[in-house]
Amino acid sequence: MSGIRYTRGDATTPSVKGVKVIAHVCNDSGGWGKGFVLALSRRWPEPEAQYRAWHRGRAGNDFALGALQLVQVERYIWVANMIGQRGTRTGSKGVPVRYEAIEAALERLEPRVRELGASVHMPRIGCGLAGGKWSRVEPLIEERLVRGGIAVTVYDHGED
Template sequence: MKPIIYTEGDATRPQASGPLIIAHVCNDIGAWGAGFVLAISRCWKSPEKHYRQWARGQIESAPPFALGEVQFVPVDETITVANMVAQHDIRSDCGLPPIRYDALDKALEKLGTHALHLGTSVHMPRIGCGLAGGTWSKVEPMLLSHLSQRDVQVTVYDFSPV
């Protein structure tokens, strides 16, 4: 088991060498325009482009655009962005936050399998806990189960401009 590394910094500028995945949570309505995705779009255009195409059903080889699915978008020779669909809509519904923990659990399982297959580390902000409205005490055990306990190195970034 590899413990989760917590650090201050910018998850779009991972503090690692070698192949890596930057993971984040997306919504299930195809909207991209607030939160961490803005930082991703400032660095690379392809994750947003591919996400929007996926949401519109324009990528035939992709899994269905649905809660719990993940889209892996290579952005350079060593970095891949994981668009994990684990947020329903963009607003609270009947007092429930947009995060869907069951979908996040499925997405993290797929992320762990992909990271193991490629031999990558995984880097992320505190996924699901910003605009999605989740709590870290529910997210962290999923990271431990699907990534850390499978010997995937995870680094979680609390934003601090570098």
């Protein structure tokens, strides 16, 4: 039995009280323009702006697979830009998702969420455009967040 709570709805509008972190997977090539990031950008400009600045300055910062950038967008809402995808296209090297990078980013996220006293909200990270399988991502979330007592809610959009 999973400790993850599943619900229908929009991960950009978590309806619980307290501090919330909306976690999602970004690519390592600086692209922001398809998938869940569009919903984020409709609500707040900061996650995209800070991701793009982080990518532009990558020669002198930690921008790489497995890295984490936490962006405050409202008093009680933060967005976690997690680099868990190599490029944006499926090709000869397979799908873009990198499970080990998602795991590393979740590992970096855990102490930050704990400091904030936050719950975590997300779509099925790494499983949309990144091409990942939820059966591989879910155990990473369980291991890195849920087992440590962090409340995680995964949002499935209303359509099937």
